[in-house]
Amino acid sequence: MGDQIENFSTTGGITNISNLNSGCSSGNYSYHTATKVTINYMGSFNFTVQAGSAYSQGFRIWVDWNNDFDFNDPGEDVWNSGTSSTSPFTGSITAPANATGGTYRMRVRCQYAGVPSDPCNSITWGEAEDYDIVVLPPYANDAGVASIDTPYVPSCTVGQSNVVITLQNMGTDTLFNCTVNWMVNGVAQTPYSWTGVIPPYQTLSNVLIGNYNFSAGDILKVYTSLPNGVNDSMPMNDTVVKAINPSLSGTYYIGGPTANYPSFTAAVNALNNFGVCGPVTFIVHDSTFNEQITLTTVQGMSATNTVTFKGKNLNSVLTFASASTSDNYVIKFDGGASHYRIDSLQIVNTGSTYAYVLHFNGGEDDIIIENCILMNDTNNTSTSTNKTVVYKGSGTPTNNIKFLNNTIKGGSYGIYWYGQSTTNQKHKYGL
Numbered sequence: 001m002g003d004q005i006e007n008f009s010t011t012g013g014i015t016n017i018s019n020l021n022s023g024c025s026s027g028n029y030s031y032h033t034a035t036k037v038t039i040n041y042m043g044s045f046n047f048t049v050q051a052g053s054a055y056s057q058g059f060r061i062w063v064d065w066n067n068d069f070d071f072n073d074p075g076e077d078v079w080n081s082g083t084s085s086t087s088p089f090t091g092s093i094t095a096p097a098n099a100t101g102g103t104y105r106m107r108v109r110c111q112y113a114g115v116p117s118d119p120c121n122s123i124t125w126g127e128a129e130d131y132d133i134v135v136l137p138p139y140a141n142d143a144g145v146a147s148i149d150t151p152y153v154p155s156c157t158v159g160q161s162n163v164v165i166t167l168q169n170m171g172t173d174t175l176f177n178c179t180v181n182w183m184v185n186g187v188a189q190t191p192y193s194w195t196g197v198i199p200p201y202q203t204l205s206n207v208l209i210g211n212y213n214f215s216a217g218d219i220l221k222v223y224t225s226l227p228n229g230v231n232d233s234m235p236m237n238d239t240v241v242k243a244i245n246p247s248l249s250g251t252y253y254i255g256g257p258t259a260n261y262p263s264f265t266a267a268v269n270a271l272n273n274f275g276v277c278g279p280v281t282f283i284v285h286d287s288t289f290n291e292q293i294t295l296t297t298v299q300g301m302s303a304t305n306t307v308t309f310k311g312k313n314l315n316s317v318l319t320f321a322s323a324s325t326s327d328n329y330v331i332k333f334d335g336g337a338s339h340y341r342i343d344s345l346q347i348v349n350t351g352s353t354y355a356y357v358l359h360f361n362g363g364e365d366d367i368i369i370e371n372c373i374l375m376n377d378t379n380n381t382s383t384s385t386n387k388t389v390v391y392k393g394s395g396t397p398t399n400n401i402k403f404l405n406n407t408i409k410g411g412s413y414g415i416y417w418y419g420q421s422t423t424n425q426k427h428k429y430g431l
Helices: 264-274
Strands: 005-011 029-039 044-051 057-063 077-080 089-094 102-112 126-135 143-150 160-169 175-184 192-198 203-213 218-225 239-244 248-254 276-284 288-290 293-295 307-310 317-320 331-333 338-343 346-349 358-360 365-370 373-375 390-392 399-404 407-409 415-417
Touching: 005 102, 005 126, 029 044, 044 057, 044 102, 057 089, 077 089, 143 175, 143 203, 143 218, 143 239, 160 175, 160 192, 160 218, 175 203, 192 203, 248 264, 264 276, 264 293, 264 307
Parallel strands: 029 126, 248 276, 276 307, 288 317, 293 331, 307 338, 317 346, 331 358, 338 365, 346 373, 358 390, 365 399, 373 407, 390 415
Antiparallel strands: 005 044, 044 089, 057 077, 057 102, 102 126, 143 160, 160 203, 175 192, 175 218, 218 239
């Protein structure tokens, strides 16, 4: 037990897989037929895969694109992690042109302290999980909106703006014309009749469809119809919706009577949705917040445009009770998160078995933790790393991480930090 695929999930599909906290399968193999990822012909999806917290795992993924009941043909070895870690790995998979519609078996495999090389051989420590990829058949006339490019974030203002999109041809026929419809807050605007040439499975950027005087909170919806003058064969992939709000800059309040955001989660969602266009400080009310947050890369953040969460005289408390490897953190720094400051907070994990307070997943840079109390079980007698107060696992190294004037209480370890290698064990850390 412990050498397992703990979490596997996908995004970007028409339907997606979410298999979290799965533990180790009986016989170290399972076939999950109830959850599938569905994509268009030659479409793509993103995935996240993670081992359990106990043992570092490497991963490889195969897809039986020709349905001949093996994973040995050219192009069927679709991704590998390159190294092993307990931190999440991410990637994307694109269906090839010969996958013309149907269900295709995908195998996800992990191996302790290495990357699997064979989809079917026997290994001592590891696990395999199979899933189905459903590829929809190609259609002759299938247009859609790939993205809304303006209005864009990060921008400190909203107001008068062109509406510019990227148009996509997902059909087998060349796209010569279509209608681009758009709405603001459910109110239809004048449709744009586009004409031109987009070859099959190609996109066209900088398509100006109109102009509008936007206000904060407006919802912009753009969708296509009548590709080449006929009904769209696959209308479910026509539409993109975007919330229009200015990016964050300045001082905001979390909790209390003057709150801009009622919780840490709401503040982090705003960061992720709208980005920043200047330095941001969140002043945290002197109360207790029962939640956990993940801080990741945000548009507009830089060494100048930092984001600070600042408590009031250590009376601002962020607490969470972790219950498994997948939720083992109060604050997790993920996806190369950089330029964050955590100041004057009490951060407490009350979990009995899993109790990371801060979890660094790797790739982070320029993060300062100062004047905080970081605490979990003060009566702990365990030596398990699952109850470390501050944890950084193996894998991608971090840079410029500083801990200044903090108090660390409880835990099996105060700080447990993996180096990059035996010859490069430290990389600009400050205590």
